Structure formats: structure tokens, C-alpha cells
Amino acid sequence: MESSGELVPFPLLTTPIESNYRACTIPYRFPSDNPKKPTPTELSWIDLFMNSIPSFRKRAESDDSVPDAPIRAEKFAQRYSAILEDMKKDPESHGGPPDCILLCRLREQVLREVGFRDIFKKVKDEENAKAISLFKDVVSLNDAIEDEAKRVENLVRGIFAGNIFDLGSAKLAELFSEDGISFLASFQNLVPRPWVIDDLDVFITKWSKKTWKKAVIFVDNSGADVILGILPFARELLRHGAQVVLAANDLPSINDVTYPELVEIISKLKDEHGKLIGVDTSNLLVANSGNDLPVIDLTTVSQELAYLASDADLVIVEGMGRGIETNLYARFKCDSLKIGMVKHPEVAQFLGGRLYDCVFKFNEASS
Numbered sequence: 001m002e003s004s005g006e007l008v009p010f011p012l013l014t015t016p017i018e019s020n021y022r023a024c025t026i027p028y029r030f031p032s033d034n035p036k037k038p039t040p041t042e043l044s045w046i047d048l049f050m051n052s053i054p055s056f057r058k059r060a061e062s063d064d065s066v067p068d069a070p071i072r073a074e075k076f077a078q079r080y081s082a083i084l085e086d087m088k089k090d091p092e093s094h095g096g097p098p099d100c101i102l103l104c105r106l107r108e109q110v111l112r113e114v115g116f117r118d119i120f121k122k123v124k125d126e127e128n129a130k131a132i133s134l135f136k137d138v139v140s141l142n143d144a145i146e147d148e149a150k151r152v153e154n155l156v157r158g159i160f161a162g163n164i165f166d167l168g169s170a171k172l173a174e175l176f177s178e179d180g181i182s183f184l185a186s187f188q189n190l191v192p193r194p195w196v197i198d199d200l201d202v203f204i205t206k207w208s209k210k211t212w213k214k215a216v217i218f219v220d221n222s223g224a225d226v227i228l229g230i231l232p233f234a235r236e237l238l239r240h241g242a243q244v245v246l247a248a249n250d251l252p253s254i255n256d257v258t259y260p261e262l263v264e265i266i267s268k269l270k271d272e273h274g275k276l277i278g279v280d281t282s283n284l285l286v287a288n289s290g291n292d293l294p295v296i297d298l299t300t301v302s303q304e305l306a307y308l309a310s311d312a313d314l315v316i317v318e319g320m321g322r323g324i325e326t327n328l329y330a331r332f333k334c335d336s337l338k339i340g341m342v343k344h345p346e347v348a349q350f351l352g353g354r355l356y357d358c359v360f361k362f363n364e365a366s367s
Helices: 040-051 053-061 069-089 100-113 121-143 148-163 170-179 183-188 200-209 224-239 259-269 303-309 320-326 345-351
Strands: 214-218 243-248 284-288 314-318 335-341 358-363
Touching: 040 053, 040 069, 040 100, 040 345, 053 069, 053 100, 069 100, 100 320, 121 148, 121 183, 121 224, 121 259, 148 183, 148 200, 148 224, 148 335, 183 224, 200 358, 214 224, 214 303, 224 243, 224 259, 243 259, 243 303, 259 284, 284 303, 314 320, 320 335, 320 345
Parallel strands: 214 243, 214 314, 243 284, 314 335
Antiparallel strands: 335 358
16 A cells, blocks of 8 residues: 555654754755855766666656657656756756755656656566575575674675666666676675775674664665565574564655565565565564655655654665665664665765775664
């Protein structure tokens, strides 16, 4: 079901939220900047979204669930590029000044206005089917690692390898349409540690000493990301005695997994006893986050998620949009982990890292 009712702040954000939280990691402008003139950062992000239009138009053209898809796709491309051009002239137009949340929201709005609901549906279904067929092998490889520290590191590397399946990145969308992206190849080709933000050793030490009671994981992409990256990690948390809440988008946005899709994926992966390769799933819950974008503002989540998360002691925000671009510096009342791969040159530059570098930021509860 689609999330109904008003959205509320995520209950584990450090309070007061007004002075502690802003859903934007990179400062696009400063108070001293001229409000009528776009800043160099705003211009580079507007261009980044402009460069994504051809791959979105191509996906929209081939959406056979929509009549006259090619005509509507062209309309989308014209309308969205006109909005971006307006913002280059006047950053306060269209609800600006722009940041990644507004730029994503406007793109989704235009797609929906011209009649598209889920232009990545076909590729999501294909990738989910592929990843489901590999799930057992990936989990067995992890289970075979007896050393707990090495097993946790392997599971984390799996999250990064899966997170590369991101069709919101123009460069990756191009690569993907040429030859698909293999989970195994991504796993073997991760940039070497230390990563641009690398708290993995601290996290592993904490893992060996502490059992979290309840973890909330904000998931990202369909396919290998959620199935071969997040679910094996969530399964390990379940084995460790934690309850796990997976928070997925309410509505489709690029190739991000939605709440109904994730419910269906998990039901396909469970055996007839309701187990995930031998692990009981009665403590695994899926929640509708109330979100409809590839980024997230944690001041607006569904009441269902807020209720389920209120007593969690670990929050994991995964993916570049949610974990890096909007919530890298978000502070929580409990332990938190931001984990994602850097897939935009602009983000790599801001962090002082490499393209396809990894971010693994672990913070203990802020008192």
C-alpha cells in the first residue's frame, strides 16, 4: 500500500532538529551569495542533472506500459531541461535555490506530469531476478568465512559492490546499458582501503563487543544492491540477535527498490519455513519510508516507520543519495552508519576522494 497520512520527523534524529539537521551535505551556497545569481556549485549540479536527461529519456521512450511513450519522453526532456535552464538564470525560480533534493523532486514531478510512473520497472525486474538467482551463492560464500571480522568486512564489501547498480548516475547508466554490471566484478574491483571515509575497523570492533537490539536500514537500489548487498548484511544482523527494519521508498524513483517490490523479493527468497537460508526471519520487518526520491529528508518519514524505529539502537543509511549527498552529517540519538559508493565526480571532489571511492562512516550515539 502507498503510505497514507502526514509525514513526521524520524524519531532518532538528534534534537532540536531545526539546529542539528539539514538534509544536504554539500553547501550549494552561503548566506553571503547573491540570491539572484547561481553559485558555481549550483551550476555544476544543474549540469549534472542536465547530463542525466538523455538516459532518462531513453528509459522513458521504451516504457511500453505508457501509450505514446516516445512523444511523452521528448516532452519530459524538453520540460525538465527548460526548468534547469531557468534555474541557471534565476536560482530562486521553481522553488529554488536548487539542491539535490529539489533537483530530484522536479525531475520526478515532470516524469509524472507527462504520464510516466516507473520508467525503470523493466530493468528493475530483470536485475531482481538475476540477483535472486545468485543470493544463495553469495550468502554461502559469506557463511563459509569463520573469522567474524573477515566475514563482516566481506559483507560490507558486498554492500559496496551491489551499490554500483545505480542508474541515476549518467556514467553508470551508460556502462550498464552497454554490458550490464557484474556483482562479482564490482566486488573484486573495489578501490583499495583506506577509503575516503573509513571507519570499518572501529565498526568491526564494536560489532564484536556489542549486540544491537534493533537496526533500521534505509535501502537504496533494486537488484544486486538490496539483494546481494543489504540482505546478506541484514541476515547477519538477524543471526546476531537483532531485529531488522528495512525502510524502502513509497513510490518508484529511478531504480530504487520500493516497499511493495521489497516485500515481494523477500517472500521469493524465503524457504517454505519462512527462513532466509537457515536464518529465522520473524524479526525482519519491511517498512514504507514515505519517501519518493533517490535522496531523503529525514524530517519527513511515514508514521509507520517512525513508530517502528523509535526504539532502534542502530540506524544505517545506505547509498550515495541518502547516505552521502543528504545525510552524511546527520546526527542520531543512537549508533549510526552511512555507507555508499561515490558515483558523481562532484561528490568525489567535495570529499577529496576518488570516483567510485567508498564511504563507511560510523558514529556512536550522540549523547
